[in-house]
Structure formats: C-alpha cells, structure tokens
Amino acid sequence: MAMAPGTAEKRRAALVARQLARAYPAATCALVHDSPFQLLIATILSAQCTDQRVNQVTAVLFRDYPTAADLASLPIPKLEQLIQSTGFFRNKAKNIGACCRQLVERHRGEVPADLELLVHLPGVGRKTANVVLGTAFGKATGVVVDTHVARITRRLGMTRATDPEKIERDLMEQLSRRAWIDFSHRVIHHGRQVCQARKPRCDGCCLQALCPRIGV
Numbered sequence: 001m002a003m004a005p006g007t008a009e010k011r012r013a014a015l016v017a018r019q020l021a022r023a024y025p026a027a028t029c030a031l032v033h034d035s036p037f038q039l040l041i042a043t044i045l046s047a048q049c050t051d052q053r054v055n056q057v058t059a060v061l062f063r064d065y066p067t068a069a070d071l072a073s074l075p076i077p078k079l080e081q082l083i084q085s086t087g088f089f090r091n092k093a094k095n096i097g098a099c100c101r102q103l104v105e106r107h108r109g110e111v112p113a114d115l116e117l118l119v120h121l122p123g124v125g126r127k128t129a130n131v132v133l134g135t136a137f138g139k140a141t142g143v144v145v146d147t148h149v150a151r152i153t154r155r156l157g158m159t160r161a162t163d164p165e166k167i168e169r170d171l172m173e174q175l176s177r178r179a180w181i182d183f184s185h186r187v188i189h190h191g192r193q194v195c196q197a198r199k200p201r202c203d204g205c206c207l208q209a210l211c212p213r214i215g216v
C-alpha cells in the first residue's frame with residue numbers, strides 16, 4: 001500500500017504548483033465551449049485527439065447543434081460524419097448520442113454538476129467528469145490526469161503509479177484542494193511547451209530546481 005505523503009512531499013508539491021502558477025498564470029482549458037454541455041462533448045471528442053482538431057470539429061458541430069436536445073435528435077451516421085476526423089468516431093458518436101439522450105431524459109438537457117451523476121453518463125469517466133466540474137463549474141472534485149499530467153508528475157517524482165486513478169489519488173493527497181484545477185491546466189501547458197514526451201527541455205525549465213527528472 002502506498003504511504004501517505006509527508007510534509008516534505010506536500011511542501012515540494014506546493015512549490016511546484018507555485019512555480020507553474022508563475023510561469024503560466026492564465027493557463028486554462030484549450031477546448032472551446034460556450035456551456036458545460038459543450039465542454040462535456042468536446043472532452044469526449046478529445047480522447048486520442050488534439051484539442052486543436054476538436055475545436056475545428058466543434059466549431060461546426062456546435063454552430064448547428066448547440067444543445068443536448070439538438071444533438072440527441074441527430075441521426076448517428078450524420079454525427080459520425082461530423083466528428084470523423086477526431087478518430088474513434090463510431091464509438092464516440094455512439095457514446096455522445098446515448099449521453100445526450102440521457103441528459104434530455106433524466107436531466108432536462110442540462111449537465112449535472114455532480115461527479116456521481118456525471119460518471120453514470122455514457123462515455124463519461126472520472127477524467128471527463130473532473131474536466132467539466134473543474135472548468136465549467138469551478139468545482140474541485142479531483143485532479144485531471146491526462147497523458148501530460150501522468151508523464152510530468154512521474155518525472156517530478158510526485159507519483160510512481162501508471163494508472164491514472166492512482167496518479168490522481170497521489171496528487172490529491174499532495175496538493176491542496178484549491179490547487180487541483182489550475183495545477184492540471186498548467187501541467188498540460190508545461191507538457192506542450194517544455195516537458196515534452198520525447199525531448200523535455202530541462203535547460204531553462206521553471207521546475208528544474210525541484211525536479212529529480214525521473215526516467216529522463
């Protein structure tokens with residue numbers, strides 16, 4: 001069983017969060033959206049796809065079908081066609097269709113601001129739910145762990161886990177709750193700009209003094 005983090009780990013996590021806040025004060029979610037519903041759909045579409053591509057697709061999709069009721073009425077083959085370029089489009093279309101129907105039938109077409117209710121929607125896991133709750137509702141229910149967060153927090157020695165839910169648990173224990181939402185946005189930003197998967201640019205990295213560079 002993993003040991004609870006000590007004061008030293010928590011202090012270091014706070015310093016990492018502070019450095020990232022200095023480097024990326026305004027970092028936020030890159031998925032363009034006008035409502036919690038649109039962020040939910042964009043997040044489902046972002047699996048195995050760049051945010052840039054998702055934004056291209058949703059610019060057209062949300063222009064014509066901005067709400068859950070609009071998308072629920074869209075035939076699946078048409079939806080597949082509209083989201084095809086995001087990859088895994090059959091599965092995504094099936095989940096989005098079912099998710100929108102459930103939102104209409106059980107939640108009056110609105111996205112519930114509740115983790116338990118969200119993870120019961122088709123295609124919505126804990127990560128997607130955390131994204132929506134954190135970014136659209138400002139509710140810190142967890143730490144979003146995507147590929148950047150997983151890679152960088154391992155390099156920083158904040159976790160040894162590979163399973164996203166275990167990584168999330170480690171981060172939740174080390175970071176104060178008020179840091180959870182922004183921490184993910186900033187780490188994702190850092191992953192795109194500096195601590196890239198293949199060639200991390202450690203020289204000049206704002207976290208260099210705090211980073212053991214595990215596995216680099």
Ligand code: SF4
Pocket residue numbers: 152155156194195196200201202205206207208211212213214216
């Ligand atoms: S020092 Fe290197 S490995 Fe550590 S966070 Fe910075 S870029 Fe990533």
